[in-house]
Amino acid sequence: MTAPTGYKTRRTFAIISHPDAGKTTLTEKLLLNSGAIHLAGEVKERGERRRTRSDWMEIEQKRGISITSSVMTFEHDGLTLNLLDTPGHADFSEDTYRTLTAVDSAIMVLDAAKGIEAQTRKLFEVCRMRDIPIITFVNKIDREARDTLEILDEIMETLALDTAPMMWPVGAGVDFSGLIDLERGRFIAPDGKPETDAPGVEAIAERYGATQNQQIAASMEGLELSRESLPKFDQAAFEEGTLTPVYFGSALKSIGVRELLEAVCKFAPEPRTQPAAPQPVEPGDPACTGFVFKVQANMDPNHRDRVAFVRVASGTLKRGMRLKNVRSGKDLKVANPMFFFARERELADEAVAGDVVGIPNHGTLSVGDTLTDGEDVTVTGIPNFAPELLRRVHLSDASKTKQLAKALSDLAEEGVVQVFKPTLGSGYYVGAVGPLQLEVLTSRAQAEYSVPIRIEPAQYVTARWVKVNNAAQFEKFAAIHRLNIAEDRYGDPVFLAPSQWEIDRCAKDYPELEFMATKDRG
């Protein structure tokens, strides 16, 4: 086995944003700019259909549509860019978190009028946990926007992240008069076309009559202030995740998008070292290692097939090779790995670190699994989160117990919900981040497994994984809380908690048990 180097041309990233900030529009414009698609509307259409709840359910049932956007591979400037889609709906943030374990950098899209919003902050925190470098794109500059310095301040204050403006908007909304490309010292006209000259502040003011226009004058004043007070771009600080270069533009009007794409090519890091046990996986390691960060079922509605999305972490994945699933110990022949492009998919003959391939399988691969043809190793940091909603599953047709077990197991494997089986008594509890997940569960159990279920309130508010550092203490705890103990789908113990107070009390009473709100699958 020789050490591969092809990974050096890979840039694998995601776009994080609050719904409506413009992620879908920006994705489309990035693809248009790179020549991966030729018509506006191809991605947008999907985004729109995804937006409303009823349409979303329909799409979920038809499948095949959302899959194409799970990963989009395209080329630019001699590089292969893998853009991983993060589901926009807040209910599916768990899926989003896991997707972020498979990227090396992210573009954070902000709405220029709204700044940092709730979902932006949540997603940012996940990036921070993993030190993922962030490029910021302040979108919708063609509409009324907040003051540029104020936006930069907000990023610094709420995210504790240094900002280095790479562009400076001159005015916004109806007064939008172009962008100053601070990096290259040139001017980008209001229609998004770069001009060759590098006008000074005075020249712009003169050109656009800044003396008469207060907004433009304020923009220029802000630029002067920023020059004194803000740091310059620094690649090392960016890669450490402590500084973000900030771009401005309008995805809708294709302003500043080309410059953003160029920034990804120039600054986004190569595939990273993947945290793993017993030791991290280096992208240049000769052994092929990859991990599953997402599973999508029923891409072909006639067969109950599923596609596991695998991010290659090291070596070269070749079609037809055998990889070991470290969790189950079983070998898997990778017969038909697939690449996903903006509009089509293709058999993947070879993939290197940073690439994402879809591997069709019949339930042998789960989220968090590590595959390798080298020494046993398990990629870490792919979390499960304590559910914000915990509900009981009521089976309306008692003759279907077996089918229910199968449906819950399959859907949990896909990450639709988490399933907890109490160690005493029968029945199941399911955990979700949001109510839409529970609706999807009910509808898919009926449609795909003919299992009629009802979701009922539970007497518990949340669940905590119990990390047992002392078996005797766990025995004692389990004897007292028999009715609150369940297993997750890996057989790990879970405490079904009636209140936060109870969790705190147990943590105090049983100091050698840890009650964890997230579980790392590694």
Ligand code: G4P
């Ligand atoms: P999302 O994926 O982050 O949820 O956002 P999406 O791209 O779907 O954009 C949300 C809305 O914001 C859309 O408007 C879109 O057209 C608009 N938008 C995106 N980028 C820009 C921009 O740079 N400038 C302006 N002015 N608007 C932008 P919509 O009314 O919901 O849809 P549509 O009717 O415009 O398609």
